[in-house]
Amino acid sequence: MKEQMIEIIFPDGSVKGFVKGITLEEIAGSISASLKKKAVAGKVNGQLFDLRRNIEENAKVQIITMDSEEGVEIARHTAAHILAQAVKRIYGDVKFGVGPVIENGFYYDMDLASSVAVEDLPKIEKEMKRIISENLRIERVDISREEAAKLFQEVNDHLKLELLEAIPHDESVTVYKQGEFEDLCRGPHLPFTGYLKAFQLTHVSGAYWRGDSNNQMLQRIYGVAFSSQKELEEYLHFIEEAAKRNHRKLGGELELFMFSEEAPGMPFYLPKGQIIRNELESFLREIQNEYGYQEVRTPFMMNQGLWEESGHWGHYKDNMYFSEVDYKSFALKPMNCPGHMLIFKNKLHSYRELPIRMCEFGQVHRHEFSGALNGLLRVRTFCQDDAHIFVTPAQIEDEIKSVLQQIDYAYKTFGFEYEVELSTRPEDSMGDDKLWEQAEAALENVLKSLNYKYRLNEGDGAFYGPKIDFHIKDALKRSHQCGTVQLDFQMPEKFNLNYIDENNEKRRPVVIHRAVLGSLDRFLGILIEHFGGAFPTWVAPVQVKVIPVSNVVHEQYTKEIEDKLKQAGIRVERDIRSEKLGYKIREAQMQKVPYVLVIGDKEMENGSVNVRKYGEEKSEVVSLPAFMDSVQSEINNRIS
CATH class of the missing domain: 3.30.980.10 (Threonyl-trna Synthetase; Chain A, domain 2)
Incomplete structure (x- = not known):
């Protein structure tokens, strides 16, 4: 009886006939002995098969080798x-x-x-x-x-x-x-x-x-x-x-933050950690001032009706914290959006005022299961660098371009590479198809016009609109989602927001939700691990440590140095403890202080400083003014 034949189509499109019932192993061997040796499995019509599985009909076949994913x-x-x-x-x-x-x-x-x-x-x-x-x-x-x-x-x-x-x-x-x-x-x-x-x-x-x-x-x-x-x-x-870089470990060693059973998943910032937080906020405020943002502040707690009106109730109620006040249910805010909608609605706006760029360092609360908590990377309360931009439809694309410039500048300042992801309509979305298509097209147009490479993440948008997410890569090549730009036609409808157009008629604004760093807490956790705790000088909680060789002989000169550095706006500490010099230098290195100044007789006589830069073995002697100029330049230019 004649053997029955089947056709096998390979990934390159070529077709070859084989006897019905042939195994993937035999097909690999027919191609080459080396492929047969490397083969571990195969795909038949897109489905993974063991190497010894028989193929009984015409099929598309791909041989899987060990070195593939x-x-x-x-x-x-x-x-x-x-x-x-x-x-x-x-x-x-x-x-x-x-x-x-x-x-x-x-x-x-x-x-x-x-x-x-x-x-x-x-x-x-x-x-x-x-x-x-x-x-x-x-x-x-x-x-x-x-x-x-x-x-x-x-x-x-x-x-x-x-x-x-x-x-x-x-x-x-x-x-x-x-x-x-x-x-x-x-x-x-x-x-x-x-x-x-x-x-x-x-x-x-x-x-x-x-x-x-x-x-x-x-x-x-x-x-x-x-x-x-x-x-x-x-x-x-x-x-x-x-x-070694774990932010929970370094956060304790460098005295940046702590956690307590009295507030699970809610960080306590120690003085040094708060300095870094303040630096991040100052950096963002500079960007926001340059781009015309107005900073606001909204209440931590608002009534349940507001969250029902905004649509957050149906999507977030299981992750919200509630309390009853005057027989009414109130919730700690999981997001800042509704508060900003109320501020916009507080007065009538003309089209001439738009875009209105409203920003807030808003503290939000979201309940996470205890098993999901992970230091600063996954907490129950965090500060979000939120902004909501109220625009006319004609202003959408230009304003999104502006936001992308801000995000690009911020990440490059820290030395982060990043990838971009466009997320489209999810299953639990609000609003009609036409508005969603319009919103998705606007985001895609901006990315294409700026020649951004991006990947499409279908179905992962916010419930109120599509979004562009930014994933930064840290020193270990791990990816972290931080910044986001979200286009929203739904919230203005829900809150009945209006502006008066050039024809003196009421129109709906469009809202752009924007975060640059996202959660400041999470971003700090990422920064700690990215830099291994050795922060750039402008971020470091202590920028200079001054250590006298002899507390008796050199204390006065080190005090003069400390005072001058403080007057110049440089964060400095002086170590005049009764410890050995080597111990104090090692401790400063363990605290990852960017600059250690060791002051002895020579330095006191010449008005100079012996500079040891973190991570470098050699020290150098320079004049105090030259050192101050160098450090101030590094700080002012935010060298990372």
């Missing part, structure tokens, strides 16, 4: 199974929950009689390496629901039985086998355990079964995996560097 994800999935197998070998009676792929790695949730600690991870890793060295064949087995139930009933694994029950009855059930280990799984997986080359277990934690606090607590073991040892080592170095 999808290949690494498959390796991480297999690493989770190898982890589970290793734990089973070591601990015996184990019930398994889920073992998914996560960013950079994987985890597995398990129910064990004994507790697994971080100290146990090396022995689990050792067993995983043994399983990898055994190079076990990984097989996909299609079984009936009844067979799967029997399999997990025999090992008394109630977690897998619950997962089995959750699989829709019109879906097939598959099990993956490697040696003595079997797991309920959709796959795909690597062909053999020996394909996994670079992994490391990282930490353990508790996790409620299926994320529900009413369920039992399981043990979760985390790991990372990469396509090569080099990539793994680079990642571990990144993690080590990130730990």
